[in-house]
Amino acid sequence: MMRAWSNRADTLVIDEPFYAYYLEKTGKTHPEAAEIIAQGETDWRKVVNQLTGPVPSGKQIFFQKQMTHHLLPEINREWIVGFTNCFLIRDPREVILSYIKKNPDPDLEDLGFVQQCEIFNFVRERTNSIPPIVDARDVLENPERTLRLLCHAIGVKFDQAMLSWPPGLRNTDGIWAKHWYDSVARSTSFQPYKPKEGDVPESLTKIYERCRECYDQLYKHRLL
16 A cells, blocks of 8 residues: 555655654564664654654655554554544454464554554544545455545545556665565555465464454445
8 A cells, every 4th residue: 555655746655653662662572673763763752743744845645654553552642633544454364364474472462453443433533534444355356446435535636656666665665674575575566365374373363353353343434
């Protein structure tokens, strides 16, 4: 999704701006953590100031990719109310099967489903409206239709450039891209949806069930 928006001439993207803060605060042992903390901003208030200031480079759209679990409880969420908040959801079975390839023993909080549900409900209550939700499978099965729906929902003209892009990393990618973005760097468009094979490990059943509850709550509001 970040590639699709970054390929628009009118859009600037930023990649997980709270990541350095999150790593320093939680002490999580993620790949390249020390480098991310050293090069990133660890004061969440300064990150918020950056995100709520003028859109850099004179662009019309500022696409901010956030990971819900990076927004720890101490971060005041009021600042997000003035933004157009969109939620990308994905089946928790597929999320967990992907995640455990890098971290075989995740906590519920690591997966972000509960936080995503909380933020969705917060935005819904504060704006008295249902924020746009797109499901990752819908995006892959019909990219143009889903992106057109999203653009319409947020009042932005759809751009055909969102459907394909040059391969490689970008200067707007986080420094963690070299570890996490291999498939993204090889891509030139959205790839056809392929169901992940395998079952969630029994040890993660309770975590999966809680994630499923959150996912189902949001899934019923997805753009169709």
